[in-house]
Amino acid sequence: MPFQPHPSWAALIEDEQQPWRTLSSRELIGPPRRVWEDRVQVRPGVQTTYQYHPRGHQAIFVLPVTDAGDIVLIRQYRYPLRATITEIVAGGVEAGEQLLDAAARELKEEVGGVATEWVALPGFYPQPSINGVVFFPMLALGVSLGEMAHEDTETIERLTLPLAEAYAMLERGEIQSGSSSLVMWQARAELVRRGLL
Known part of the structure; x- marks a missing residue:
């Protein structure tokens, strides 16, 4: 499909x-x-x-799930926070780039992933009082993992967990990235519908 x-x-x-x-x-x-x-x-x-910040900038968020039923998260150092936090794959959409192409690029770069199926999730505005950016989240299914290609300025660790464990972390408040948390909640119904969660 x-x-x-x-x-x-x-x-x-x-x-x-x-x-x-x-x-x-x-x-x-x-x-x-x-x-x-x-x-x-x-x-x-x-x-x-x-x-x-003006409107126009777009970003994608990718929640990767492997055929084995594992979720692939990242632990990333965020300089403004002076902390390393758990997030999902995300990145900006480059000029002229299609959303799905940006999602596939970020999946490959950040966790070395390639997906066999993509499911779009509800888009949202992360900070509408001060920022015009629009976020487009996607669920990446059938993900296989390979070599990562981080940018020189990124400090990222790949974290592969069973879906149930990752959602238990979410419920305990251990995933503190607001956008990542929202995408995980939006993906939950689809994961349940497919018998993955």
Whole structure:
């Protein structure tokens, strides 16, 4: 069966009608992590200044599951936290790259994985009050593992666990990446439906 985007993905676009009007806009920080400051009119007589990362950036999240019924997570050092945390595979979508191609690339790079089947999960906005990025999660099934190809700036350890054990970690609050936790919860029904969990 060919890959099908999740129905929710179609709704993750800008509204045609905007209730706020932009009065002025300036870029505070340039690429790659742009920050803009806008002066906006919320309604007649009410204005505010808003600092944010603009819309347009997309990222993919991949929850890999092997034929043996194991989940493949990563332990990654996150400099802003000064901590190593458990996450699922994730990364940015490069300019002109299709979402499924980005997911396959990140799966290969971060855990050395190749999937035989992909299932789209509901997309979401991780920090909509300050960030316009859109996340597109996918379940990767039939994953076989090989050599990883980490970037020089990544400190990643591959962690392969039985699905039940990984979900017990989630329930105990041991997976503290909010996006990773949400993707795992969204994938749960599909994993149960397939008899994997």
